[in-house]
Amino acid sequence: MNNQPRENYEQRPRRRRGPSGCLIVLLLFVALLIGGGIYGASVIGEIAGKNATTEEVTVTVEQGEGPTTIAKRLAEAGVIKRPTVFRYYLRYKEAAGSLQYGEFTLCKGASYDDIIETMSQYVKRDTVTITFPEGITAQRMAQLMEENGLCTADEFLACANGEDGSDFSQYEFWNEIPDDPDLFMKCEGYLFPNTYEFFLDDTVYNYVNTFYAEFDRQVTPELRQQAADLGFTLEEIITLASFVQEEAGNAEDARVSAVFHNRLAEGSPYPRLESNVSSYVQNPDDNNYIYNWIAPYYGGWDNIPANIYAAYNTYEKEGLPAGPVSNPGIEAIKAALNPDQEYLAEKYYFFVTDKNGKYYYAKTMSEHQSNVNVAFSQ
Template sequence: MKINRGDSQDKGSQSRQAYHAAPAPAPKRPVQPDPDPQDLYEDAEGPVEYAEDDDDEPVRRRFPIGLVVLVVILAIVGIGGWKVFQFYGEVAGNGELGPEQTVTIEQGSTVADITNVLKEDGVIQYDWLFKLYAKYSGRASGLQYGDFTLRSGMDYNTILKTLSVQQVKRKTITITFPEGYTAVAIAQKMEENGLCSVDDFLACANGEDGSDFSQYDFWNAIPDTEGRLMKCEGYLFPDTYEFFTDDSVYNYVNTFYKEFDAKTSDLWDTINEKGTTMNDVVILASFIQEEAGMPAEDAKVSACFHNRLESDDPQWAEHKLESNASSYIMNDSDNNYLWNSPTAAYYGWPEQGAVPDDVLAHYDTYRISGLPAGAITNPGIDAIAAALNPDQEYLDEGYYFFVTGNPNGDHPGEYFYAKTADEHHQNCIIAGWG
């Protein structure tokens, strides 16, 4: 096929000429419609959120109540922990020590009085905390009066130690109280030595004047038994003591109680194991002290009393203690709590010619079953231990009777034990009483 080159060239020339002669009009772009919002939403990889106009309703958000509660709880715990830390710092003395100052404690001041002085002088911050610490540390009764050099920020132990050192030389007196003394006899001896009156001593010892000895477990465990003559009887520990002649009645009484607590503190576990009480142990010990009062015989006499109180033997079915030390035997030669003891004289029973019947109903061991309402003496530690631990052999073999040799006979002070009334009668003859 023959190509017509000329025509082709002509047309190209015309085209080029036409191009240079006048620009060709720009082609019109097609008008695109506004995109549909729904299409945009569907084309997106995820949902598209649109900002709302200011006039639209604002988005509601939940208030984080749980977070607020948590913050409050943490705040309470934090404040509590902070206060505990403060209290500990007060007791341990972690604060910075202040300058030395002289603190004056007046004679006869109580723990509460001393605490108030310490707080007023800025030595301590918390008076209630110091009183509790002094009470339960066991040092409250040893605080002295006088002028003391103290500093704020001191630990409580140092403060109490400082206040326990005698600042003024004080006159003292030494008195011995034998085992088996009654509370009245002890009070009388205190009065004889010019320390206090009988009535003031007994009122304090029995807590009748408001005196509080609750720092001692034994005191808190003494029951309010009906008919009990004296709460203190049995707990005024007999020993030799050195007293300040210008001390308070409370401190005098506390000297006896503090010693009782120290001497008997290791007996509590055994008492609990045996299912008894300190009160019963002390009452029984007071009879052992009167009927024996000798370490070699205490446990055997205790066994006889235990058998009377606990045996299934028909003869002892009423479980009477039957001790002449507390009975209505009006014999002036006997040491009888109800008739010729300092206690009987204090209450005036011999002068009246008879022991009141309501007293006999709670103390006459030939009339009542079991232990009397209270102790009849203040026993020593050997009698107390024997009451808790009777002789096992005499307990098992069933001894119920005992008698001591007549001081004017062939066996003065010797003990004779028996299982039956007949054997006991023969022992009484041998002992010089029949």
């Protein structure tokens, strides 16, 4: 028998062991499964409309808006919570192309299938179609908007000129319009004339934006670069184009443009446009921007601010006036950029038309006076 004292192992403190690495991984995996399962169940529930309510909201989709914008609008209205999931569901169901534009009444939390079914049905919104001819002024555009029950003329102009705080800085041209106290209307020249269909219940901002978006589409970067290559700002080219539009607006555009280019050229013996389109003449029968549009705006000819009158009277002011005198079409804009090279090189400085619309061009004042005598004898 061994009488040596036995070592008391039970009295030693035991080292506690934590979970093994494998156990940690297992626990994480289980947690992910649980979390993923909860999220997955939540997504499936949203798709199926398990939390649908009876609360109705109106969602408006504009023409041309795609799945991304539509999903965002639905989320903002509280109809869905996960716009990304909705977009993927549209793709899975191949339903994106069936969605319509208009106003839709939907319940918050509605199933995705119910949403798609509702939004796949065309909802008619009352519209009005208006044609704005090339060379129309901003004020006349505003009057047409009011006459068609879309908004008041004052509301339209306040928005178009940014006077009500409206911002169109998403367009490069808007940021380039000079901040000039002599400029009569900031919007003049950029409200692109065309035929448009408007919703009767839309916002004034959207109405104005329709014109600006079309201008931005029509006046391409290539045209803008062409203006820069000629040494003109965009504002100057649109101003010149407005005179080409008013003085011609037909097959004579390029020749009329050449006459104005020659007058604007450095060292020109006739540095004023001297166009009746914007002049000192007080005659209701003339198409005169100062008499027909500026004067009424200020309550009469005698009330026109001196700086505005001086900035737009082309018989006194050298070069271009402060801004456009109408909203030109694309052909007039292109003519302003592409004057007739023969008439440009031959230095034609004058033109006049007879009552039949025939144009007579001249290089000298004496030739021009002879043409005037002929034109007015027709």
